[in-house]
Amino acid sequence: MHRPNAARPYRLNSPARPLRLITGLASWLLTVAITLLGLAALTFFIGRVLPIDPVLKIVGEKAPQEVYDRVFLELGLDKPVWVQFWDYITKLLRGDFGTSFATSRPVLTDLMNFFPATLELSTIGLLLGVLLGVPMGVASAYWHEKWPDHLIRIVGLIGYSVPVFWLGLVGLFLFYYKLGWVAGPGQLDVFYVGIVDRVTGSILIDSAIAGEWEIFFNAISHMILPALLLGYYSLAYISRMTRSVMLDQLSREYVLAARLKGASEFRVVTGHALRNAAIPLVTVIALSYGGLLEGSVLIETIFSWPGIGNYLYSSLFAADMNAVLGGTLLVGAVFVFLNMLSDVLYRTLDPRAR
Amino acid sequence: MRLFKTLAAVALGAVMTATGAMAATPANTLVIADAIDDIITLDPGEVSEVGGVLASQQIYQPLVSFDPADATKIYGVLAESWTVSEDGKTFTFKMNPAAKFASGNPVTAHDAEYSLRRVILINSRISFILTQFGLTAENVEENIKATDDSTLVIQVDQKYAPSFVLYVLSSFTGGIVDSVLVKQHEGLTAEGTNDYGNAWLKSENSAGSGPYVLTKWDPKVSILLSRNENYWGTAPGVERIFLQHMPESATQRLALEKGDIDIANKLGPDDIGAVSANPDVSIMEGNSSTIYYFGLNVRNEALSNPKVVEAMKYLVDYQGIADSIGRGTVKVHQTMIPDGFLGGNIDYNPYSLDVEKAKALIAEAGVALPIKLETVVWNVPPYTEYAQAVQATMALAGIELDLQVVDGGQWLDRYRSHDLDIWFGLWGPDYPDPHSNAKAFTVNDPVDPEGSKGNLADRFGWNSGPLSDQVLAAVQEQDVEARKAQYDAIQRAHTDSSPFVYMFQDSRKVAMRSNVKGVVLGITFSDDRYGAVTKE
Numbered sequence: 001m002h003r004p005n006a007a008r009p010y011r012l013n014s015p016a017r018p019l020r021l022i023t024g025l026a027s028w029l030l031t032v033a034i035t036l037l038g039l040a041a042l043t044f045f046i047g048r049v050l051p052i053d054p055v056l057k058i059v060g061e062k063a064p065q066e067v068y069d070r071v072f073l074e075l076g077l078d079k080p081v082w083v084q085f086w087d088y089i090t091k092l093l094r095g096d097f098g099t100s101f102a103t104s105r106p107v108l109t110d111l112m113n114f115f116p117a118t119l120e121l122s123t124i125g126l127l128l129g130v131l132l133g134v135p136m137g138v139a140s141a142y143w144h145e146k147w148p149d150h151l152i153r154i155v156g157l158i159g160y161s162v163p164v165f166w167l168g169l170v171g172l173f174l175f176y177y178k179l180g181w182v183a184g185p186g187q188l189d190v191f192y193v194g195i196v197d198r199v200t201g202s203i204l205i206d207s208a209i210a211g212e213w214e215i216f217f218n219a220i221s222h223m224i225l226p227a228l229l230l231g232y233y234s235l236a237y238i239s240r241m242t243r244s245v246m247l248d249q250l251s252r253e254y255v256l257a258a259r260l261k262g263a264s265e266f267r268v269v270t271g272h273a274l275r276n277a278a279i280p281l282v283t284v285i286a287l288s289y290g291g292l293l294e295g296s297v298l299i300e301t302i303f304s305w306p307g308i309g310n311y312l313y314s315s316l317f318a319a320d321m322n323a324v325l326g327g328t329l330l331v332g333a334v335f336v337f338l339n340m341l342s343d344v345l346y347r348t349l350d351p352r353a354r
Numbered sequence: 355m356r357l358f359k360t361l362a363a364v365a366l367g368a369v370m371t372a373t374g375a376m377a378a379t380p381a382n383t384l385v386i387a388d389a390i391d392d393i394i395t396l397d398p399g400e401v402s403e404v405g406g407v408l409a410s411q412q413i414y415q416p417l418v419s420f421d422p423a424d425a426t427k428i429y430g431v432l433a434e435s436w437t438v439s440e441d442g443k444t445f446t447f448k449m450n451p452a453a454k455f456a457s458g459n460p461v462t463a464h465d466a467e468y469s470l471r472r473v474i475l476i477n478s479r480i481s482f483i484l485t486q487f488g489l490t491a492e493n494v495e496e497n498i499k500a501t502d503d504s505t506l507v508i509q510v511d512q513k514y515a516p517s518f519v520l521y522v523l524s525s526f527t528g529g530i531v532d533s534v535l536v537k538q539h540e541g542l543t544a545e546g547t548n549d550y551g552n553a554w555l556k557s558e559n560s561a562g563s564g565p566y567v568l569t570k571w572d573p574k575v576s577i578l579l580s581r582n583e584n585y586w587g588t589a590p591g592v593e594r595i596f597l598q599h600m601p602e603s604a605t606q607r608l609a610l611e612k613g614d615i616d617i618a619n620k621l622g623p624d625d626i627g628a629v630s631a632n633p634d635v636s637i638m639e640g641n642s643s644t645i646y647y648f649g650l651n652v653r654n655e656a657l658s659n660p661k662v663v664e665a666m667k668y669l670v671d672y673q674g675i676a677d678s679i680g681r682g683t684v685k686v687h688q689t690m691i692p693d694g695f696l697g698g699n700i701d702y703n704p705y706s707l708d709v710e711k712a713k714a715l716i717a718e719a720g721v722a723l724p725i726k727l728e729t730v731v732w733n734v735p736p737y738t739e740y741a742q743a744v745q746a747t748m749a750l751a752g753i754e755l756d757l758q759v760v761d762g763g764q765w766l767d768r769y770r771s772h773d774l775d776i777w778f779g780l781w782g783p784d785y786p787d788p789h790s791n792a793k794a795f796t797v798n799d800p801v802d803p804e805g806s807k808g809n810l811a812d813r814f815g816w817n818s819g820p821l822s823d824q825v826l827a828a829v830q831e832q833d834v835e836a837r838k839a840q841y842d843a844i845q846r847a848h849t850d851s852s853p854f855v856y857m858f859q860d861s862r863k864v865a866m867r868s869n870v871k872g873v874v875l876g877i878t879f880s881d882d883r884y885g886a887v888t889k890e
Contacts, residue, residue: 059479070477102391102574186598303605314392
């Protein structure tokens with residue numbers, strides 16, 4: 001992880017602070033630019049190396065040669081690959097991600113269409129993962145090698161090792177089909193589709209804005225199961241990481257010192273150890289958020305969720321390279337953003353990094 | 355993934371019992387679950403993906419159509435009647451005066467002229483379906499012509515069987531658009547030429563005369579069709595059709611049994627078997643024209659020996675595979691024309707697993723064992739399972755298949771290159787005429803000896819000899835019964851001598867809620883007709 005200035009602490013009242021802020025920001029922007037450029041290059045060239053013929057995907061295998069040739073030229077595939085890459089990058093700089101041939105829409109429009117659905121789902125998933133995972137990890141470390149620890153680790157292990165695909169289907173079968181507690185696949189029941197105007201792209205927020213509470217609750221009912229599953233997967237990761245960080249902290253001398261001073265166990269664990277553990281945990285949580293965005297591919301397929309995972313998946317199989325590149329860049333940008341966020345939080349929480 | 359699915363199916367099946375009250379879809383909406391993420395256009399002039407054709411078939415109508423239960427029955431839709439000239443080259447259609455578009459405009463010969471011309475003028479990826487009649491951008495004004503509002507004249511380049519031309523016009527490519535409306539929305543293509551309304555029709559608008567109009571297409575998510583209030587035929591029984599992207603068979607099954615969808619279009623054999631016990635679900639069976647086969651590249655030295663080719667036809671456990679892997683989704687079919695088509699239904703399945711006979715044939719051929727052959731199959735069920743089963747039985751006679759399981763792109767790439775020994779694949783005709791298959795599997799094209807344009811005979815290096823001419827003669831036969839008899843003879847000879855090992859024809863099974871009535875399953879892919887659907 002990149003942490004600009006982490007090694008060069010400065011004082012709040014340092015006279016050089018504005019300058020450092022500017023150089024810090026500049027260096028951060030440079031890092032972002034290089035990261036995204038690298039990502040674009042990697043995706044672009046992998047796309048060219050893959051044995052997928054985008055022309056064939058567009059024209060179909062039975063189309064005559066002249067149609068094939070026309071599309072080949074339209075896509076600019078006759079140009080040297082470096083020229084193609086340069087064209088792509090210059091277009092990107094103008095904010096032009098190209099057009100998805102599958103949807104006939106600009107890739108940017110597509111991303112704005114599909115991304116909010118994923119963001120919504122994974123945010124709720126992450127919230128569930130953190131709210132449950134951190135306390136579980138703390139408890140697990142506190143009662144190290146005792147039964148709560150074993151129990152929590154088994155719960156985590158299942159989350160780690162059971163394929164999400166299987167768990168998704170079992171969840172659907174049990175809670176949707178048998179018990180009828182939640183709604184089924186898709187984002188809304190059919191008769192609610194298309195009623196609420198699209199403002200943010202998040203169905204929860206949009207229906208709330210429109211005051212359509214029936215639709216709001218229907219959306220929650222559809223979302224709860226996939227979000228819980230995502231939450232379970234992030235819980236498994238977060239609780240395990242919390243446990244190991246907390247074990248490390250609880251064995252430190254300052255914990256012993258606090259105990260000797262007569263601090264209550266609760267205060268020792270939450271006030272001292274967890275406070276220090278929070279610093280590395282922020283990074284863990286931020287990265288697991290990124291992991292959720294990526295990892296929603298299978299969940300979105302099982303639950304017919306119109307998100308970025310589904311979009312990337314079908315774009316890749318359709319050799320819709322503009323869409324694949326755009327989607328990858330978006331996911332990459334999210335990771336960079338999360339890194340930056342964890343960085344800021346890290347510095348806020350850890351005085352030594354200021 | 356396959357393992358997960360199997361595990362899931364087992365787990366689900368183990369605890370499956372009948373449930374009580376269920377949710378239901380709105381009575382005025384037909385909800386269909388399907389995989390629709392491959393659709394890239396809904397313009398009838400270029401649509402060809404399964405889901406796209408399915409949607410556009412409800413919106414647009416052709417000049418003529420045929421009865422899916424008996425393909426020899428061709429009837430007029432937007433055309434009322436037609437005549438064919440003595441020399442078989444001029445087709446004159448009289449338009450149906452009752453027909454009108456969703457806009458309220460009458461359907462005239464000028465609309466048909468515009469619609470068929472535009473397929474060729476926009477040079478779309480399916481224009482080859484019409485250009486095979488010698489129609490080009492240069493001559494289309496001359497050869498597709500409305501002489502007045504009610505008369506359309508189509509000139510083809512040579513004598514063809516009238517049924518051939520009519521079947522082609524009945525396909526999705528022959529969908530007629532409202533030219534008055536589309537002309538108002540013509541724009542420019544990237545090269546600056548007229549797009550004939552392609553951009554307008556592609557994704558957000560429709561201009562048809564069918565029972566439904568396009569309301570909204572949300573790519574990769576859903577398609578909403580609404581009843582055409584101006585429909586000139588019998589008004590459809592449901593107000594809306596909602597096609598929802600639901601790619602997973604297991605998910606579709608749960609949603610169907612729960613009542614959240616009315617029709618599940620993509621159920622695998624496991625799930626079909628499971629839902630058939632549910633009294634709330636009915637299963638409709640139909641013919642699909644897809645043929646599963648594998649082609650032997652006779653450029654390979656061992657395969658150039660007809661005895662070896664014949665031996666390999668005895669090394670497939672056709673019935674065994676159909677029963678154990680296909681489980682009702684396929685039936686054994688060893689000829690090139692699917693049942694349901696003109697010339698199909700000849701019931702000629704001469705081969706079955708006979709290892710001893712195969713060994714004897716190979717010994718006669720004098721080819722040294724083991725014969726090692728490079729084989730490619732798509733990494734998607736059921737292809738992989740079929741190929742593995744064949745690999746196992748081939749091994750019994752000393753033929754070792756080096757089976758490579760690859761993704762779809764590589765699979766097609768290897769098919770295009772001519773160096774592969776065996777290619778496992780499938781063939782779906784583009785239009786419901788036997789020539790679609792007969793040409794592909796038999797005709798040697800002197801202009802295209804490597805078969806890069808799609809003729810499979812050349813692609814697999816096979817000189818079909820007199821059969822090639824016989825196929826070209828059959829497509830010119832004016833008499834339907836005589837034409838049928840010709841295909842019968844051609845197919846038997848083809849099955850005996852060709853390097854194509856036909857195994858199965860898809861038999862479609864579509865599961866739907868029991869209260870859904872009036873669905874007509876088509877025989878070409880995605881020709882299903884929902885115009886008469888009602889929900890009781």
